[in-house]
Amino acid sequence: MRQRKQTCLSIILSLLLIAGLLTGCKGTGQLPKLLPRSETSAQTEAAAYESYRENTLKVQQDFDKRMEELFLSEVDNSLITLHYTLADPSALGITDYDRTLGSYTVEDAKNAVKDAKAVKVQLDAIDKRLLREDQLLTHTILSSYLNTMISSEGMELYDQPLSSSLGIQAQLPILLSEYAFYTRQDIEDYLSLLTSIDTYYASIAAYEKERSDAGLGLCDISLDRIIKSCNAYLIDANHSFMAETFAERLNQVEGLTQEEKDAYIAKNLAAIDGHFVPAYKSLIESLTSLKGTGLNDKGLYHYPEGKKYYEYLVNSYTGTSFQDIPSLKAAINAQMLDDLTSMDKLLAKNPELAKQMYSYSFALTEPHQILENLKSQCQMDFPSIDGYECNIKRVPKALESILSPAFYLTVPIDRPQDNSIYINNGITSTNKNLYSTLAHEGYPGHMYQTLYFNSQNTANIRKLLSFNSYSEGWATYVEYYSYGLDNGLDKNLSQLLKHNAAFTLSLYAMLDISIHYEGWDLKQMAEYLNHYFRISDGSVISTIYYDIVENPANYLEYYVGYLEILNMQKDAKKALGSSYSDMEFNRFLLDLGPAPFSVIRPYFNEWLVRQNRPAANGQ
Known part of the structure; x- marks a missing residue:
C-alpha cells in the first residue's frame, strides 16, 4: 500500500564541515627521485597521512551515525511502517510513538517536501570522497530519493490515495x-x-x-x-x-x-x-x-499539470535510466515487438501451441511443493538463502474480486523467519499460473529478494526507501525465468507463455503512457486494441482503461523494472560473451539492492568492466 507518512525525513543531518587535509610536499626539483627523503619530510608526510586517515574515519563514523538517526526518526512516523519494519522496536530504544493511523493531508505532503529539502542540503555538504563504498551507495540512493520527492512540490493535490484494488x-x-x-x-x-x-x-x-x-x-x-x-x-x-x-x-x-x-x-x-x-x-x-x-x-494528461505530475510519477515509481518518457516508450515498443516476433516464430513452427495455451497445466500445483521445487532449481543461477519459513494464506473470499492475484508481505528486519504469501483463489489458477506466481512472490521473487537484501544490508535507512520498480521488476524478471525451468511444460509452450506474458505487460505499460502522457480517451484505446489485437469486448476494454486511469504508472513499475533488468542482462551477455554468468549477474543486482535504475546503471557499467578484466588479462 502506498501510504504517505505523517512527516518525512524530519531529522536534519548535522552539517559535516570537512576540510581536505591531504597535502603533498613540494620538492626543490634538484634531487634525483630515487634519493631518500629527509627525515623531516617523511615525518611531515606521515603526520599529514595520519591526519587525513583520522578525519576520514571520523567522517565515516559520523555518516553511519546520521543514517541510523535518520532511520530511527523515520521508522516510527507510522505505526504500520514501524511494526512491519521492527518486531521489537524497544531493542533500538523506540518506546514512544504515535499509536494511530495518523492523517492524510496536503499539509503532511508539504511538510515532507520541506523536510526533504533540509536533509538534502545537509547531505550535499558531506565530502563523498571520504565515504566507504557502501556509504557512497547509500548517499547516492538517498540523494536521488530526496530529489525525486522534492520534484513533487506544488502538486500535492494530484496524489490519488483511493482506487478500486490498489487504494x-x-x-x-x-x-x-x-x-x-x-x-x-x-x-x-x-x-x-x-x-x-x-x-x-x-x-x-x-x-x-x-x-x-x-x-x-x-x-x-x-x-x-x-x-x-x-x-x-x-x-x-x-x-x-x-x-x-x-x-x-x-x-x-x-x-x-x-x-x-x-x-x-x-x-x-x-x-x-x-x-x-x-x-x-x-x-x-x-x-x-x-x-x-x-x-x-480520462488520464492525468487532461489536468492542468497532469503531464508534469505524470513525469514525476514515472520517475518516482520506476527510477528509470531513460532520459524522458518518449525514449522510454520507444524502448517499451521495441521490446514488445521482440516478444511478438518470438511468438510468431514459435507459432509458425508449431501452430498447435496456440490451442495448448488454453489447456496446459504445470506439473506441480501444491504451493509448498512449488516453492521447494523453485528453490532447488534456482540454486544454479541464484545465491542460496536459508533459515526462513513461509506461510501460504488464502485471500478471504469476500475480498477476492477487489484484491491482487497474489502478494507477499515483507518481514521485519529482526524477524526474517516470518513470511506470508497470500493467494487469491478467485483469480489465480492452480494449474495455469500458480507456479509462475509463486516464483514472482516467493522464490526467487519478492520473499527471496527481501530476505537476501536484509541479510546483506547494513544501512537500516535503505529499508525505508521504497523503490518498487526494482522490486517488482526483479519479481517479474524471475517470474519469466521460471518458464524456462523443468516445470512439466513443453519447452516451446513455456517460451510462448513467457513471451505472451511479457507482451501483455508491455501493452499495459504502453497504454499507461498513452493515456496519462498523450491523452488517449476510452474511444482511442478501444480503436487501438480492436485494430491491432482484435480486442472488441466493451466491458474488458472499459475495465482496462479505468484500471489504468485510477493507478497511473502502476504497470510501469512492473514492466520498466523488468525492461531495465532485461536490457542490462542483454548488455552483459554481449560484452562478456562466454564468460557471462547468470549467477554473477543476479548476484550483482541482489548485492546492490533496491535503488533507482538511474543509480544502478553506472554501477552496472563498472561491474561490466570488472567482469571483463580477467578475460582481458588472459585469466
Whole structure:
C-alpha cells in the first residue's frame, strides 16, 4: 500500500564541515627521485597521512551515525511502517510513538517536501570522497530519493490515495489482519490503530473533497468502482476475516490466559463494529456526495499539470535510466515487438501451441511443493538463502474480486523467519499460473529478494526507501525465468507463455503512457486494441482503461523494472560473451539492492568492466 507518512525525513543531518587535509610536499626539483627523503619530510608526510586517515574515519563514523538517526526518526512516523519494519522496536530504544493511523493531508505532503529539502542540503555538504563504498551507495540512493520527492512540490493535490484494488481502503485491512502479535503491547497497539481508522478515513475524505474543489476530483465511474470495493468491508464483526485472524494471532502471544484472550476478542469486535465498519460507511457517504463533481474521466494528461505530475510519477515509481518518457516508450515498443516476433516464430513452427495455451497445466500445483521445487532449481543461477519459513494464506473470499492475484508481505528486519504469501483463489489458477506466481512472490521473487537484501544490508535507512520498480521488476524478471525451468511444460509452450506474458505487460505499460502522457480517451484505446489485437469486448476494454486511469504508472513499475533488468542482462551477455554468468549477474543486482535504475546503471557499467578484466588479462 502506498501510504504517505505523517512527516518525512524530519531529522536534519548535522552539517559535516570537512576540510581536505591531504597535502603533498613540494620538492626543490634538484634531487634525483630515487634519493631518500629527509627525515623531516617523511615525518611531515606521515603526520599529514595520519591526519587525513583520522578525519576520514571520523567522517565515516559520523555518516553511519546520521543514517541510523535518520532511520530511527523515520521508522516510527507510522505505526504500520514501524511494526512491519521492527518486531521489537524497544531493542533500538523506540518506546514512544504515535499509536494511530495518523492523517492524510496536503499539509503532511508539504511538510515532507520541506523536510526533504533540509536533509538534502545537509547531505550535499558531506565530502563523498571520504565515504566507504557502501556509504557512497547509500548517499547516492538517498540523494536521488530526496530529489525525486522534492520534484513533487506544488502538486500535492494530484496524489490519488483511493482506487478500486490498489487504494488504501482496499489494502489497509489486509495489513491490519496480518499485523503480527509478538507481545501484549502489539495487541494494544493494534486495537489503537483499529479504533483510529474512522478518523484516518475522515482525513482522506476531506482530502478528496479538497481535490474535487480544485477541479481534480475522481470521476463518477472511478467513484463507483471505489465505493464497490468499500462495500466489501461492511462486514459482520462476528463472522469476518478481521475477527478470525485476530483470534489466531492472540495464540501467538505467550502467557495470555483465556480470560485475557476473551477480553481482547471483545475489544476487537467492538472496534470493528464501532470504528472499522463506520469508517467505511462514512467513506462511502463522502465519496457518494462527490459524484458529479469530477469532470475528468480520462488520464492525468487532461489536468492542468497532469503531464508534469505524470513525469514525476514515472520517475518516482520506476527510477528509470531513460532520459524522458518518449525514449522510454520507444524502448517499451521495441521490446514488445521482440516478444511478438518470438511468438510468431514459435507459432509458425508449431501452430498447435496456440490451442495448448488454453489447456496446459504445470506439473506441480501444491504451493509448498512449488516453492521447494523453485528453490532447488534456482540454486544454479541464484545465491542460496536459508533459515526462513513461509506461510501460504488464502485471500478471504469476500475480498477476492477487489484484491491482487497474489502478494507477499515483507518481514521485519529482526524477524526474517516470518513470511506470508497470500493467494487469491478467485483469480489465480492452480494449474495455469500458480507456479509462475509463486516464483514472482516467493522464490526467487519478492520473499527471496527481501530476505537476501536484509541479510546483506547494513544501512537500516535503505529499508525505508521504497523503490518498487526494482522490486517488482526483479519479481517479474524471475517470474519469466521460471518458464524456462523443468516445470512439466513443453519447452516451446513455456517460451510462448513467457513471451505472451511479457507482451501483455508491455501493452499495459504502453497504454499507461498513452493515456496519462498523450491523452488517449476510452474511444482511442478501444480503436487501438480492436485494430491491432482484435480486442472488441466493451466491458474488458472499459475495465482496462479505468484500471489504468485510477493507478497511473502502476504497470510501469512492473514492466520498466523488468525492461531495465532485461536490457542490462542483454548488455552483459554481449560484452562478456562466454564468460557471462547468470549467477554473477543476479548476484550483482541482489548485492546492490533496491535503488533507482538511474543509480544502478553506472554501477552496472563498472561491474561490466570488472567482469571483463580477467578475460582481458588472459585469466
